[in-house]
Amino acid sequence: MHMRQTPWSLWLRLVQVVCTLGLGVILWRSLDWGLFNDSIAGLHWSFVGLAALFLLIVHGFNIMRWRGLLPPNTISLSTLTSYYGAGLFSSNFLPTGVGGDAVRVALTGTRVGWSQALLSVMLDRGMGLIGLSFFFVPGLWFGLPDGIMERMTISFARLTGLWPLAAIGVVVAVGIGGVFVYRRGRQVQGMLSRFQQGDDKASTFRRSGREWVIMILISYAISACSILSLIAAHWAVLQALGIVISPGAAIWLTIIGSLSLMVPISINGLGVLESVFIIVLATYSVSAPAALASALLIRVLSITFSLLGGFLSLGQNWHTDKVGSDAPLP
Secondary structure: OOOOOOHHHHHHHHHHHHHHHHHHHHHHHHOOHHHHHHHHHOOOHHHHHHHHHHHHHHHHHHHHHHHHOOOOOOOOHHHHHHHHHHHHHHHHHOOOOOHHHHHHHHHHHHHHOHHHHHHHHHHHHHHHHHHHHHHHHHHHHHOOOOOHHHHHHHHHHHHHOOHHHHHHHHHHHHHHHHHHHHHHHHHHHHHHHHOHHHHHHHOOOOOOHHHHHHHHHHHHHHHHHHHHHHHHHHHHHHHHOOOOOOHHHHHHHHHHHHHHOOOOOOHHHOOHHHHHHHHHHHOOOOOHHHHHHHHHHHHHHHHHHHHHHHHHHOOOOOOEOOOOOOOEOO
16 A cells, blocks of 8 residues: 655655754754763663663553454454554654554554554554543642743744744644645545445444443553553653652653654654753753753664564564455465
8 A cells, every 4th residue: 555645745744854953953052962971971771771671561551552442353462563563663764754653554454444443543542642641630749840831932932043933834834734634634535445345344343332431441541551651761761860850750751742742843753852851851950961861862762662663573474365364365
């Protein structure tokens, strides 16, 4: 299944490249790299290993959540894990506008039907974000980062230079993104129409209202466990760099960082996530070089798991002889 890139998607990609390079240059020129090197030199590797373990647990919970949103007994756990790994790799390394979610839909669609696959991935993504709500109360109990809104306003004003330019940039980005989503939505509709016969084969599975409620509640609980593991990974990264601060910092880093990635102004959030770390940790009196070191350490670990996901998906026979079967074609 190949989706031709439209001029709008190419423009969106161009905006992302420009923003990514711009944020990178600003971060490069505004930091004391001597202090950054000192932060890296003092790494506690036991905590780095602990952070990697927590991130592995995050991916385990994510696979469990996605499996629960698919029709039961349609895809084996090993196959679904390879699909998840392929999507993870695509999100970070493939230079396309499709992304890992579309890869997951394409792969699972051959097993359960395209509408079921699309629904499962959309629900999986949505429940992952909704799960953040579970930690707002604990975050508020630890306390909001002091002056976070003022710092974000000032920081983004400096990053963009002029407020009129920032406003124009936001309007252009939202407009391009809206057209891109609309056109891609039409492509998805066409794809579903072309494979309607396959969907008819998979449409025998239906959930009752009670089953839907139970499925959503279980998915929410798994999301909360996944995010708790992600918070623990952030805490371990901070400990690895000798940054001893309130656990609330790890909560707000996870919440604000995850929400910031929803704004597609850079490639894979490059520069955006690092800026969030600097802004949030500054409210806890953490230096910018140390904050950037923690952001880059999280990113390196995430990229490592993306590479492992790509290797895991290698050699997987993704062709099937019928919808709902794990049996490979001869």
